Amino acid sequence: MDLPPAGTHLGNVEDLPEQGGRVADWPGAPLFLVRKGKEVRCFLNVCPHAGRALSLPDGRVFLHKGEHILCPVHGATFDVLSGTCTGGPAGDSLESVPVEIRNGEIHAA
Secondary structure (H helix, E strand, C coil): CCCCCCCCEEEEHHHCCCEEEEECCCCCCCEEEEEECCEEEEEECCCCCCCCCCCCCCCEECEECCCEEECCCCCCEEECCCCCEEECCCCCCCCEECEEEECCEEEEC
């Protein structure tokens, strides 16, 4: 799976909920963006447990209490900033994609 090259536009900070996420604006691989306050992270949109998307069909990604990404299929949870599995059947961490923020835009780093 090809990850976005550095500089690729993935989305805008203003489009992310303060404590939530959504699918990234890049068709090359399934990615999603999450935001916790001023921090933004990008992860591969695949649960390591069963290979299913962590996003819902409408592109939203749920955060449990603003701290954990929640898999909608099996309930696995992942730390919102590190992607480390914090509970449930997944066990492995999410694959992250480094990002940087420039003028409110999120780009692959």
